[in-house]
Amino acid sequence: MNNLTGFSLECSGYSVKQLVPEDAEVLQKLYEQCKDFAFLTYGEEFSSTAAREEFNTVPEGKTTQDSYLFGLFDSHNVLLGMIASLKHYRDQQTWWLGLIMLAPEHRNKGLGADFYRAFECWVSAQGVSQISLCAIKANELGLRFWKKMGFEVIRKTAPRQYGIKTHEVYVLSRTLNCS
Numbered sequence: 001m002n003n004l005t006g007f008s009l010e011c012s013g014y015s016v017k018q019l020v021p022e023d024a025e026v027l028q029k030l031y032e033q034c035k036d037f038a039f040l041t042y043g044e045e046f047s048s049t050a051a052r053e054e055f056n057t058v059p060e061g062k063t064t065q066d067s068y069l070f071g072l073f074d075s076h077n078v079l080l081g082m083i084a085s086l087k088h089y090r091d092q093q094t095w096w097l098g099l100i101m102l103a104p105e106h107r108n109k110g111l112g113a114d115f116y117r118a119f120e121c122w123v124s125a126q127g128v129s130q131i132s133l134c135a136i137k138a139n140e141l142g143l144r145f146w147k148k149m150g151f152e153v154i155r156k157t158a159p160r161q162y163g164i165k166t167h168e169v170y171v172l173s174r175t176l177n178c179s
C-alpha cells in the first residue's frame with residue numbers, strides 16, 4: 001500500500017480519508033444506517049461483522065494490501081459515506097469499485113457524485129485507465145447513478161445469491177479521462 005492518507009473533495013466542509021481496520025467500529029455504524037440498501041441487496045440487515053469483513057475479505061489472487069477503503073467525513077469528523085475498492089482487479093489496468101454508500105440523509109444532494117469523481121481522479125493518478133463495478137438489477141437508483149457518472153453496462157451475469165436474495169447483476173465499466 002502506498003502512503004496515501006486521502007484525497008479532497010471540491011465542495012468544502014468534507015474530507016476523505018483512507019480507512020484502516022481500526023475504523024471498523026465507526027464503519028459498522030454507517031452500515032447500520034444503510035438498512036435500506038442491505039434489505040434491497042441481501043433481504044436482511046448487514047451482519048454485525050460486515051465492516052470488519054470489508055477489511056479482511058478479498059477475492060482469490062488479491063491480498064488486503066490491494067484493498068483501499070475511503071471514508072467521507074463532515075467537518076465534525078462524522079463518517080457520512082464510504083467507498084471500498086480493489087487495486088488492479090480484474091487486470092492491471094482496472095480498479096474495482098466494490099461499494100459506494102452514503103448514509104440515507106446525505107443522499108441525492110450531489111455528494112455521492114462529488115465523492116465518486118474525487119475517487120476517480122485519485123485512481124487515475126495511480127496510472128489505471130478503467131474503473132469497473134457490479135450493480136444488482138434491482139438497484140435502479142444505483143444503476144441510474146452509475147450511468148450518470150459515465151459508466152456503461154458491459155455484461156450481465158447469471159443470477160447470484162446475495163444473503164437470502166437472488167439477483168441479476170450488471171457489470172459496468174468506465175474508461176478514465178481525468179488528467
Ligand SMILES: CC(C)(COP(=O)(O)OP(=O)(O)OC[C@H]1O[C@@H](n2cnc3c(N)ncnc32)[C@H](O)[C@@H]1OP(=O)(O)O)[C@@H](O)C(=O)NCCC(=O)NCCS
Pocket residue numbers: 037099100101102103106107108109110111112113114134135136139141142143144145148
Ligand atoms: C448511490 C449513492 C452513493 C449516490 O450518491 P447520492 O449522493 O445519493 O447521488 P447524487 O446526489 O450525487 O446523484 C443523484 C443521483 O443518484 C441516484 N441515486 C442513487 N441512489 C439514490 C438514492 N437512494 N436517493 C436518491 N438518488 C439516488 C439517482 O439516479 C440520482 O439521479 P437523479 O437526480 O437523476 O434522480 C447513494 O445514493 C447511496 O449511498 N445509495 C445506497 C447505496 C447504493 O445503492 N450504492 C450503489 C451500489 S451499486
